[in-house]
Amino acid sequence: MSLSISAFLGKKTDDLDARFIQAFSHLGFEVQLHPELTLAKSSAEGILYLRISKTPSEFLRMEPGTPLLIALEFGMQKREKKEARSMSWPPRGVGAYSYTASSRTAAGRSNSAATMQILSMAILAKESDGYFHADGEDVASPGELALDRAVQEQHRFNRINFDAYAYRFESWPPIDGMTPFVWPKEIVPPESLTKTIPKRRSQFRYKFSWLHLVRH
Secondary structure (H helix, E strand, O other): EEEEEEEEEOOOOHHHHHHHHHHHHHHHEEEEEEEOOOOOOHHHHOEEEEEEEEEOOOOOOOOOOEEEEEEEEEEEOOOOOOOOOOOOOOOOOOOOEEEEEEEEEEEOOOHHHHHHHHHHHHHHHHHOEEEEOOOOOOEEEEHHHHHHHHHHHHHHHHEEEEEOOOOOOOOOOOOOOOOOOOOEEEEOOOOOHHHHHHHHHOOOOOOOOOOOOOOO
């Protein structure tokens, strides 16, 4: 299944690109936006490209020094002044907002792609004093609460590799939607590793996680 997330941005949208990068830095990441893209508007392809040069020191990595290329479906739409609300949209819990950012990753995505999607949207909500909503939830969360929750979910990378099935960064993809691009190879775990890691036994106690649909 795909994972779709919306961020309803509040009034604090100035210098959003810089604050987005800085927020990732505070979490232990070194992240770059595609140099021809901005968070303030959708690209021709409707894709957001990120380069990850560094991850938090506690993350397990198969190739710790290898930069990663992340691609997310991403769109940004300014809210019209007289835009009406309906019974179903925006979700319950959303207060005043100025823009709607939407993002989607497809089924079969890597752990790293889903994680960067969740963190990116939570950061946008938090930095703008807005709201975060993932499909399957009844009520949207304030950005600060969503980011705190997203950060807590990253503890899983103390026991699984963040870069499994991620794309190595070799160059930036073109953004015109027409120029062909050859994607680099994924970082594939050794077959012996995938076979020997035992599944943990635990009591059945379901706890919702935004990462519960991620391939691992």
